Amino acid sequence: MSTRRLGARALVARILDGGDWTPWDVPPRPMAAPGSEYEAELAAARGRTGCDEAVITGEGLLRGRRVAFVVSEFGFLAGSIGIATADRIVAAIERATAEGLPLLAAPSSGGTRMQEGTVAFxxxxxxxxxxxxxxxxxxxxxxxxxxxxxxxxxxxxxxxGHVTTAEPGALIGFLGPRVYEALHGEPFPPGVQVAENLAANGLVDAVVDVEDLAGRAAVALSVLCAGPPPAVPAGEPVDEPVPEVPAWESISRSRDPGRPGVRNLLRHGARDVTVLSGTGEGEADPGLLLALARFGDAACVVVGQDRLSQRTGHPLGPAGLRVARRGMRLAREVGLPLVTVVDTPGAVLSADAEERGLAGEIARCLAELTMLPVPTLCLLLGEGTGGAALALLPADRVLCARHGWLSPLPPEGASAIVHRTVDRAAEMAESQGVRAADLYASGIVDVIVPERPDAAKEPVAFCDRTARAVARALAEVADLDPAARSTARERRFLRAAEMR
Known part of the structure; x- marks a missing residue:
């Protein structure tokens, strides 16, 4: 493995504006016995690196934003963490917290400093x-x-990290390969402890070269530090009277391979987008997209079902719902609104999904989303089939594309249950009230976003129109009473039942 290793100071200079920063470090307390071999090793490390410990800390500007940092110096005893190193790291984190600063950490380390043993560990x-x-x-x-x-x-x-990146080709793993080989008498399997593999498995959000690191971090922070959405924009709402169409027509149009999905919406209707990967805990699901983004001036966390991935071999499974729950936790922790995008032909139906807790994940998504203290918005973008759709539905505002729909099963499945044939799917869809117009009439949906006449025929214009509707709705829900949010989300469905 060949990687380019920058020292701590060089890395900070590449990231912060003008290469300038203000150090926070104070001289470390002495930990080595006078005249000991460890004292000599520390002295040699200081002479070799110009650093007095294995991390440097401080603050600077990142694209004009004040940030704090903790950066490892691997050349100082392999970036190992001793007691004085920990003192420095903790002091920097606590100062960043006290001063309300975002914190950038760039570790490069072999782990605990063996010369200090268990207390350092x-x-x-x-x-x-x-x-x-x-x-x-x-x-x-x-x-x-x-x-x-x-x-x-x-x-x-x-x-x-809220967001975790890694440098290309970096060795990243719990057990160092040299230690593994010494203990087991054979090399660690190749290709496992590599940044790119970790990203593919949902442990790292992205592999980012140092040249792009400042830009990526700045974009993420522009959303994470954005605060509440702005006031409701002036002008008329985006929704308008739309002619009703038969339910089966909407269902057929929603299944068009050319229909724009959540990725198209972010590409054409949002800005400052940072796509995150997986749960951060070793699972990834291409059927669920997690991102930070802005719609207009409103920053948010986006949890969206990716119609293209689901339709091309990656049906939504339990891991996808765990990714969604990561997004909910992120929104709650940093105080950002959450936007969910429903667009699914249904969750995967398999023995593996059963054994990995599909039903439980749907339940946990419902529970967390219903109780989330931040503003929430659901966009029913296209297909809304079954529990996978329901898992992301409860929200302060629900928007629906003209040809979006919501059903407990695909209409073909409902027809098979009731009529013992799939041939009456269109009839079942009509009778079940799955259309956008039906959902609006029952109070499940607040706004219908027009399609003129079909999103697949005007993908860019539709994404722009939808994004403006999302921005407006985010501004509206920001004004709601936080204490009443969960009750109001539940009452939406009670009202729908009372209208039957």
Missing amino acids: VQMARISAAVMRHRAAGLPYLVHLRHPTTGGVLASWGSL
Whole structure:
């Protein structure tokens, strides 16, 4: 493996505006016995790196935004964490928390400093606690994993980021390969502890070269630090009277392969988009997209079902719903509105999905979304089939595309249950009230976004129109009483039942 290793100071200079920063470091307390071999190793490390410990901390400007940082110096005893190192890291995290600053961490470390043993080892818990206090204050914590990051550093402050990136080709793993080979007498399997593999498996959000790191971090922070949505924009609402169409026509149009999905919506209707990967806990699902984004001036977390991936071999499974729950937690923690996008032919039906808890994940999504303290908005963009659609439905506002629809089963399935044949699917869809117009009449949907006459025929214009509707709705829900949110979400469905 060949990776380009930058020292701590060089990395900070590449990221912060003008290469300038203000250090926060104070001289570390002495930990080595006078005249000991460890004292000599520390002195040699200071002479070799020009650093007095294995991390540097401070603050600077990132594209004009004041940020704090903790950056490892691998050349200082392999970036290992001793007691004085932990002192420095914790002090920087606590200062960033006290001053309300987002924190950038760039570890590169072999883990615990073996010369200090168990007492140094347990400092990882102390560092983790400081990180979680920072996050509990609603402040962003961004992590960039560098080559190599292993051991206790990865198992603590290296794995707690709201957004986590890694440098290309970086060795990232809990057990260092040299230690593994020494213990087991054989090399660690190749290709596992590599940044790109971790990204594919939902442990890292993106692999980012140092040249792009500042830009990626700045875009993410522009959303994470945005605060409440702006006031409701002037002008008329986007929704307008639309002619009703038969339910089966909407269902057929929603299944058009050319119909725009959530990725098209973000590409043409949003800005400052940062796509996140997987659960951050070792699972990924191409059928569910998680992103930070802005619609107009309204920043939000987006949890969207990706129609293209689901229709091309990646039906939504339990892992996708766990990705959705990551998005809910992120929105709650940083205080951003959550936008869910429903567009699914239905969850995967398989023995594996059953064993991995599909039904339980639907239930947990419903529970978390209903009780989420931040503003929420659901966009029913196209197909809305079954529990996978219901899992992302409860929200303060529900928008629906003209040809969007919602049903407990695909109409063919409902027809098979009631009539013992799929041939009466159109009749079942009409009788079940699945259309946008029916959902609006029952109070399940608040706004119908026009299609003129079909989103597949005007994808860019439709995405722009939908994005404006989302921006307006986000501004409206920001004004709602936070204490009444969960009750109001539940009452939406009670009202629908009372209207039957």
